[in-house]
Amino acid sequence: MKLRQLTAFLFLFGCAPCDSTGEVEPVEPSSAGAVLSLLPAENAPAASEVERGRALITRYECNRCHQIANVEPPPLERNCMGCHRAAIDGEPIEFAEFGIEIENASEAGARIDHLLATPNLVQMAPRFRFEWLRDFLAEPADLRPHLSASMPRLGLTESDAAAIASALLFDSVQGDRGDRFELRRDAAGIASGEALFEQYRCGRCHAFAEPASEPENRLARLAPDLRWTRERYRHGTLIRWIQRPESIVPNTQMPNHGLTEEQSRQLAQYILFAELSPPVAAEPPPLLELLERPVSYSEVSEAVFSDTCRHCHSDPAFAFGEGGPGNTGGFGFEPRRLDLSSYEGVQSGLLIDGRRASAFRDVDGMPLLIRALRARQLEEAGQFDPNVRGMPLGHPAVNAERLQLVRTWVAQGRPRE
Ligand code: HEC
Ligand code: HEC
Ligand code: HEC
Ligand code: HEC
Structure with a gap:
């Protein structure tokens, strides 16, 4: 049987370039009309909407983690994916220039497991539906079970998500x-x-x-x-x-x-x-009893802060002033000035509504930093807390034992030694 006979030719798309018979005219990939015909009528974007989407892609710095049509990669000190790939490919990068201390670059490369591979955002228009793209950007879900990183929950409004979806589709059109x-x-x-x-x-x-x-x-x-x-x-x-x-x-x-x-x-x-049974909801890890033994900052730092957090909450002077999105700002977030690379940094807190506050201030019965770690564990089980963004942002949650370690340290008064 031929493909044509099996398919219902439901034209889903707007009729901007349609003639009176409802047929969509053949389109040239590069012409603006092509794009409008690839998007649903009610969402056919105005040129200004596409412009807005492009500006938002720049503002949210999507290119730090993705290859995107018509968008240049950022400089190396901001290029999360580019630098990780370069490191693992053994490219001769002077890491010391960026404030990263590395004795053996190839060993360091072998340690990196995140943001080496992210989905390529070219050729979006022929593949993806506008509605899916918009909804995913507004509320990302885990799509790839073998990928440790996930698309971070950015601070996008639904209207921003729609504009970005329009720009991504518009800028990667393939008339077909x-x-x-x-x-x-x-x-x-x-x-x-x-x-x-x-x-x-x-x-x-x-x-x-x-x-x-x-x-x-x-x-x-x-x-x-x-x-x-x-x-x-x-x-x-x-x-x-x-x-x-x-x-x-x-x-x-x-x-x-x-x-x-x-x-x-x-x-x-x-x-x-095919009929599928609903996805099995993962159980969040249990909150373990606090440890009886003393826990020091260096133990917590080695297991959690330096291991993952420091990569986005660095010293403000790190990498030509690029202290990471959780400190000097990035991915569309304002600078929160949270430095998790040293004891002094951790103790000095962060900006909340423009004012210095403790990272351990109480939020509904839990210190803020603990709540952020717990929120990430819950996010991985599909539960989203609208008030707290899970940390580490877009990276695997700390496990039950590591959270127990941080909670014990906080309960013991955050001792340095
Ligand atoms: C910190 C890194 C990071 C940033 C910043 C980021 N992404 Fe992602 N994005 C990812 C990762 C990792 C995935 C893969 C998630 C998965 O498959 O579960 C992803 C997935 C996606 C997908 C799904 C594509 C596919 O083929 O499945 C889209 C679309 C996307 N991102 C768009 C964006 C846009 C637009 C921005 C900026 C507003 C952005 N991303 C910013 C890391 C990032
Ligand atoms: C200038 C190069 C460079 C840039 C830019 C960079 N990284 Fe890294 N990253 C590294 C190196 C090298 C390592 C491994 C050595 C180490 O652990 O310190 C690493 C390790 C990591 C780790 C911990 C290792 C792991 O797999 O668990 C995380 C998380 C991480 N980076 C996230 C990011 C994020 C997010 C960004 C963008 C905001 C970023 N990195 C930008 C070079 C870079
Ligand atoms: C060696 C690993 C591998 C095998 C085997 C494989 N795929 Fe894939 N497949 C991928 C990767 C990687 C992607 C994502 C590619 C990209 O985004 O560029 C993908 C993407 C897809 C997609 C797009 C899905 C989406 O939602 O984006 C479909 C459909 C698909 N594969 C179907 C199949 C089918 C059917 C088979 C068997 C005939 C198959 N794949 C075998 C690696 C594989
Ligand atoms: C991929 C980058 C990234 C990683 C890794 C990361 N953070 Fe963050 N973090 C951010 C960004 C960006 C913000 C600012 C978010 C905002 O303003 O809503 C932030 C904010 C925070 C906040 C303030 C949350 C709030 O709601 O006010 C806490 C606490 C925090 N991070 C803790 C951590 C801890 C602990 C880790 C390590 C387990 C970590 N972060 C790892 C990027 C990251």
């Missing part, structure tokens, strides 16, 4: 009329797709009906859980993606499996329409 249709459920296709999914062992990189298993290689890191694909992806692009992913994102880590179009269509049927 074949992408603008919806597939219809087809039971035989789903069954064949399931068999192909087994045969080609797609599950060795992707979680889907089965939760993520141990990945066989690092290529799996960027592989999304395919249960979200039905909300994210355009149907036509999905078929093309499964067959020839490199024709959409040239440097993608998704392999070409040499599938026929028919097989790709069947796999798309399976991914879009």
